């Protein structure tokens with residue numbers, strides 16, 4: 001049996017689409033190939049995204065919701081920013097591919 005990821009029940013394309021505004025969602029999609037160092041530790045994902053700078057993103061499961069943080073200005077305002085979208089989508093892609 002594969003490791004039952006705590007993200008499997010929570011982190012889906014629909015969840016991401018609900019958290020992010022549509023313009024952010026679209027930009028985040030184009031950032032997926034800028035994600036590096038994607039790793040999961042228990043219920044927490046972390047990665048870096050190369051944008052205007054190199055930003056650190058973390059996404060975790062909080063009950064049936066997602067918590068998230070990004071070091072970019074939008075992320076510091078509590079937004080589910082394009083970097084968060086990119087990391088979340090990168091994870092969904094990876095998980096969908098059986099990783």
Ligand SMILES: [Zn+2]
Pocket residue numbers: 055070071072073074075081082083084
């Ligand atoms: Zn960000």
